[in-house]
Amino acid sequence: MSILVVGSIALDTVETPHGKVKDALGGSALYFSAVASLFNPVNMVGVVGADFNLQSIDFLKKRSVNLDGLEQMGGETFRWGGRYHEDINLRDTLFTELNVFQDFRPTIPEHYQNDAFIFLANIDPELQLEVLAQLKKPRLVVLDTMNFWISGKPEALNRLISKIDVLIVNNEEIQQLTGKANIFAGAEELLQRGPQAIVIKKGEHGAVLNDPNGYFLAPAFPVSRVVDPTGAGDSFAGGFLGYLSTCPEINHEQLRKAVVYGSVAASFTVEDFSLNRLERLSKSDIDERVENYRNMICF
């Protein structure tokens, strides 16, 4: 079952207490694909500039990531720069250069249009709606967004939320979306707006799943040396949707396990800069950590 991702491809310049990288691979589509492709083939839709070295993502092709939907345009690739504090949960954005990403209008290649498992990574919700309209038989649509769109395009975003299956948000986003300071109260409200399930990402504090069957509380896998948190959320989505794409049926139990796969995927990502850890990650690494994780939450 192919997985489709529509999102950003970026060159990130990141500084953390553990070092610095310049123009390193980044962007939601790359983080997502690097993980999800360990479960099933991934079709990627995105845009890069003329300066982007396609060989740098050869490892994705080896993992059955199809790049027919990757457009290379004249101009420069989307660039993001950020600096993380000693408290690694805090970061400053130093610059955002949209470049070719500014005019990104995702076109879904015909041989992607039957994909079943869809990740709408964080882009303009109007574009995300256009993507949805091009799909013929999506089975599970997972949506990510950000504060910029919640305040800037609330109407398009709400329309979109009513059409998707799983909404992934972080604690600030859920507060902004619902006006509720309490994330559980916020999750209950969001469930009324259409999605089958809400997943709240809390970074180092783990994740919470809420669906009509109740809550699943997933602490983050302990990482004693967080080198670079960039991409953790998109890696989470990659593990989450990657796992679900292997399930004959999707029910509450599968959603729980998907959250665990997402959490574990994210825990690898943060161990190194950029996609470095994911590049040398295997499915069995993930499976092994899932079992370690299970042992840390039983009682």
Add this chain to the structure above:
Amino acid sequence: MSILVVGSIALDTVETPHGKVKDALGGSALYFSAVASLFNPVNMVGVVGADFNLQSIDFLKKRSVNLDGLEQMGGETFRWGGRYHEDINLRDTLFTELNVFQDFRPTIPEHYQNDAFIFLANIDPELQLEVLAQLKKPRLVVLDTMNFWISGKPEALNRLISKIDVLIVNNEEIQQLTGKANIFAGAEELLQRGPQAIVIKKGEHGAVLNDPNGYFLAPAFPVSRVVDPTGAGDSFAGGFLGYLSTCPEINHEQLRKAVVYGSVAASFTVEDFSLNRLERLSKSDIDERVENYRNMICF
């Protein structure tokens, strides 16, 4: 097996987005006792002023809390005032009036000196050392402290940490104690200083247990209406030590379960102001929520 607690008894004036109480019951010894006494008899050592209405804690006596160690002095009871923000994790201390608590020198009554399960609630570590010296056969000593003592009396505190069994800290305290921003790295270091186990309280994000057998990750029980977080930490300690006092043997599995009992106890406390929810709490309420909780973390 009797449980001993040495801590504060306070009259709290608290304002939260859900309302306000003035001169309401508070203090570590009361929160702890209200919970721990649902598991086993509790002996309490503390001090109140002439203005304290002893009848207000009659419900504790009915739960086998022995008050022989509660000294009533001339003068006023310790008072604390605080205001919680819309984001209930943030609070401002409005006033702290130590009053009779200022000169508190805990004396352990002779019939308490054989108690096995000891909670040294947050007071001056030099006094906590004096308490320890008065005990004849402690089986498990649990220590709480705060930022004020970590910076103000580091030497006494470190001596104390080398003598106790379980150290309970929150995320800021562990960073302050160890100089490490990462709580897992901090917990590893603290384990080297003597305790058998470290418990990190993360408020709404749950708790983490670390001992030589590894980690146990406990998300917080979801509470969709947090009325007043005051006392959650001491209630946690009450559930934690209360549960352990019922165990013939204390091993890693029991410590895990104790963390769950602590988390669940705290989840009740925050549902109402002061000790209001705890006053009408039963052991079976706790047991039932522990089972609900188990269902929220399995996968």
